[in-house]
Amino acid sequence: MVSALSHVIRGGNDPSGVVVFVASLQEQETCDVCGLTVPDECLGCELFDTRQETIMKKYRGVSLKASGNWGAEIMIPGKVRKWLGTFKTAEEAARAYDRANIYYRGKNKNAKTNFPVEDYPDI
Numbered sequence: 251m252v253s254a255l256s257h258v259i260r261g262g263n264d265p266s267g268v269v270v271f272v273a274s275l276q277e278q279e280t281c282d283v284c285g286l287t288v289p290d291e292c293l294g295c296e297l298f299d300t301r302q303e304t305i306m307k308k309y310r311g312v313s314l315k316a317s318g319n320w321g322a323e324i325m326i327p328g329k330v331r332k333w334l335g336t337f338k339t340a341e342e343a344a345r346a347y348d349r350a351n352i353y354y355r356g357k358n359k360n361a362k363t364n365f366p367v368e369d370y371p372d373i
Contacts (some may be wrong), residue, residue, distance in 0.1 A: 309364045311347030312340050322346040326354045349373060 281292040313321050315336060322334040322343035334350055337343040344364040352373045355361040 309340055309344035309347070310362060311351070311364075312343040314340075322350075324350045324354070326350075 279288045280286065281288050284292055286292040311322050311324050311334075313323075315321050317336070319336040319338060320340045320343040321336050324332050324334060324347055326332050332350065334343075334346045337346065348363040348365055349370060351361045351363055352367065352370055357367050357370075357373070361367065
């Protein structure tokens with residue numbers, strides 16, 4: 251079976267077919283994410299949106315839910331977890347976290363927020 255496959259790869263009895271095959275591999279496009287050739291080896295890395303993971307790490311107290319919505323929760327003093335709700339965007343969830351954090355810790359240095367505290371004059 252190996253000899254049959256190598257025979258096909260070589261292009262029949264013509265040994266110059268190997269050079270053409272290798273040259274065609276070098277001309278194939280490679281995936282920017284995994285580095286494999288597209289479309290033969292890459293499993294579709296472009297289908298995975300890595301921006302969502304970056305946003306999750308960007309905002310404190312925000313997580314992506316299976317539904318595609320963004321959830322916000324906070325650990326209030328006394329080590330109690332408080333669920334703040336689900337939101338359409340990560341920024342809305344981050345602002346909900348900020349409001350809760352300012353409410354529980356005040357507008358001092360203890361309240362670590364995602365956005366400047368000055369953005370919340372009504373609290």
